Structure formats: structure tokens, C-alpha cells
Amino acid sequence: MCSASALDPEIAARLKRDEHGLFPAVAQQYDSGHVLMVGWMDDEALHQTLTTGRVTYFSRSRQSHWRKGDTSGHVQWVKEVRLDCDSDTVLVKVDQVGSACHTGARTCFDDGALVVKEPQGEPT
Amino acid sequence: MCSASALDPEIAARLKRDEHGLFPAVAQQYDSGHVLMVGWMDDEALHQTLTTGRVTYFSRSRQSHWRKGDTSGHVQWVKEVRLDCDSDTVLVKVDQVGSACHTGARTCFDDGALVVKEPQGEPT
Numbered sequence: 187m188c189s190a191s192a193l194d195p196e197i198a199a200r201l202k203r204d205e206h207g208l209f210p211a212v213a214q215q216y217d218s219g220h221v222l223m224v225g226w227m228d229d230e231a232l233h234q235t236l237t238t239g240r241v242t243y244f245s246r247s248r249q250s251h252w253r254k255g256d257t258s259g260h261v262q263w264v265k266e267v268r269l270d271c272d273s274d275t276v277l278v279k280v281d282q283v284g285s286a287c288h289t290g291a292r293t294c295f296d297d298g299a300l301v302v303k304e305p306q307g308e309p310t
Numbered sequence: 311m312c313s314a315s316a317l318d319p320e321i322a323a324r325l326k327r328d329e330h331g332l333f334p335a336v337a338q339q340y341d342s343g344h345v346l347m348v349g350w351m352d353d354e355a356l357h358q359t360l361t362t363g364r365v366t367y368f369s370r371s372r373q374s375h376w377r378k379g380d381t382s383g384h385v386q387w388v389k390e391v392r393l394d395c396d397s398d399t400v401l402v403k404v405d406q407v408g409s410a411c412h413t414g415a416r417t418c419f420d421d422g423a424l425v426v427k428e429p430q431g432e433p434t
Contacts, residue, residue, distance in 0.1 A: 197424060210334045210399075212345055219343025221336055224399040237427045269422035271411050275334075275348040277419045287395050295401045298393035300321060303361045 191229035194236075198229055202274040208244060209274050211235075213254075213286065216265040216279040222286035223294040225254075227276060232267075239264050241278055260284040315353035318360075322353055326398040332368060333398050335359075337410065340389040340403040346410035347418040349378075351400060356391075363388050365402055384408040 191198070203209050207229070213222040225243035227235070231251055234242035241262035242253045255261030262280040269276060287294040315322070327333050331353070337346040349367035351359070355375055358366035365386035366377045379385030386404040393400060411418040 194425075210348055212336055212348060214343075214345055219338075221338055221345065221401050224334055224336060224394065236424060239426075239428060264426055267424045267426055268419040269424060270348065270418040271413050271415070271421065272418070273422070275418075277345050289395050291395070294394040294396070294399075295392040297395065298397070300360060300391045300393060301318075302363075302388055302391055304363060 191233050193229040193233035197232070197236075197269075200269065200273040201229065201232075202272060203228070206246070208246070209276060211241075211243065211276040211278055213241060213262060213278050213280050213282070215282055217281075220293055221295060222262075222280070222282055222292075232276065235264055235278065236267060241280055255283060258284070258288070260286065262286075315357050317353040317357035321356070321360075321393075324393065324397040325353065325356075326396060327352070330370075332370070333400060335365075335367065335400040335402055337365060337386060337402050337404050337406070339406055341405075344417050345419060346386075346404070346406055346416075356400065359388055359402060360391060365404055379407060382408070382412070384410065386410075 208226045211225050211227045215222055226246055228244045231242045231244045240253055241264055242251055245252050261283045264280060266279040267276060285292055291297060332350045335349050335351045339346055350370055352368045355366045355368045364377055365388055366375055369376050385407045388404060390403040391400060409416055
């Protein structure tokens with residue numbers, strides 16, 4: 187999956203990928219700070235994301251690249267891309283057109299609150 | 311890794327894990343919206359996170375659980391936990407004590423901005 191990518195060699199040298207050549211990519215709405223979704227990228231998806239202005243992911247189920255919004259119109263315009271300290275995760279700040287989630291929800295985390303036993307703050 | 315967890319069976323039935331029994335967990339500061347880090351969880355880590363008020367991860371390199379802050383003091387207090395639409399990723403809203411990153415930075419994404427070719431907005 188990593189082969190034949192035009193990704194900047196310096197970035198490629200830093201990246202740490204899983205055994206499938208992939209790493210998680212967190213998409214965050216750049217102004218509101220909402221976490222929209224988590225997808226996966228390989229080198230080529232990151233290259234496309236860095237150079238085309240739109241976020242491209244790698245689908246683990248379909249084993250192919252997909253550019254967010256090509257089918258749905260729900261494009262993610264790239265504002266900023268950051269690697270984490272271990273270079274094994276990417277944070278992509280985007281401007282999301284319409285819904286991030288295929289369910290129609292604004293984010294992929296809108297419906298899934300789990301019961302937390304006594305949410306905590308620092309003890310007083 | 312998933313065996314012998316006391317995780318709520320309804321949540322366990324929804325969760326989709328990778329071949330190692332793991333799923334990504336995005337930690338976000340609950341008030342500022344900053345994405346702090348991405349870690350990994352298994353069922354037991356999620357169970358601990360949901361029931362103890364502090365975020366617990368599973369370390370892929372050490373192959374063991376770790377409760378954020380036990381060594382560093384940089385505790386993550388759990389405010390809210392959400393599953394995504396595919397039930398294969400968790401978003402944990404936390405109150406981070408001190409630095410999220412082992413480098414001392416507030417977040418694990420503070421130092422890794424990549425060059426984006428002409429960051430895009432919707433064409434005008």
C-alpha cells in the first residue's frame with residue numbers, strides 16, 4: 187500500500203504505519219473543534235490530502251482510496267495537517283461541507299454516548 | 311485481549327475491534343476542544359475508562375494496560391465517552407491535568423504541522 191506513493195520522502199521516513207501500511211486520521215472541524223470522524227490513511231492518501239486541498243482516506247473494507255465527498259458531496263476542505271509525537275497518527279483540521287457522517291449526522295460521534303459511571307473532575 | 315473483561319455486554323456486542331482486539335481512542339479536552347492524543351483500547355481499557363473516572367489505554371508496544379497519569383501525574387479525568395457510527399472508534403472527552411504528551415507539550419499534535427499545498431476553503 188505504501189509503494190508507489192509520491193508522498194514527500196521526509197514525511198514518509200517519519201511515518202509509522204501498522205502492518206497494513208495504515209495509520210489513523212482524525213478529522214476535526216477547524217473552527218468549532220468538533221471531532222468529525224476517524225478514518226485511515228496510507229502514504230498515498232496522505233499525499234493526496236496534502237496536495238489537493240481535499241481529504242482522501244483509505245477504506246479498510248473496500249481496500250481502496252476514497253476522497254471524502256466524491257459520492258455524497260460532503261467534501262472535507264483541508265486547513266491543516268499534523269502528525270503526532272510518535273508519527274503514527276494524523277490530525278486533519280478541515281472545513282466540512284454538510285454532514286461528516288454517512289448517517290447524515292454532523293459528526294460520526296453524535297449518537298454514541300456511553301454511560302459513564304460518575305463522570306469525574308479533579309477531586310475537590 | 312478481549313477475554314475476561316467486565317465491559318457491559320451490550321457495549322461489547324457493538325464494538326468492532328481490529329485483529330488484535332483493539333480500537334483507536336481519541337482524547338479531546340472537553341472545554342477547549344483540543345485533540346490531545348490518540349491511544350488504543352481493548353474491552354478492558356474501555357471498561358476501566360467507563361467505570362473509574364480515569365482514562366485507561368492499551369499499549370501496543372508494551373502489550374499491557376496503562377492508566378494515563380499513573381507515572382507522569384498527567385491524569386485524564388473522564389467527562390464523556392462516545393462510540394462512532396461504526397462502533398470501531400471511541401471519542402473520550404476529558405479534563406487533562408498538565409501535559410497530554412510525554413514530550414511535555416500540551417497535546418501530542420503540537421509539533422507536527424506538515425506543509426499543505428495551498429490550504430483550501432470552498433472555492434469562491
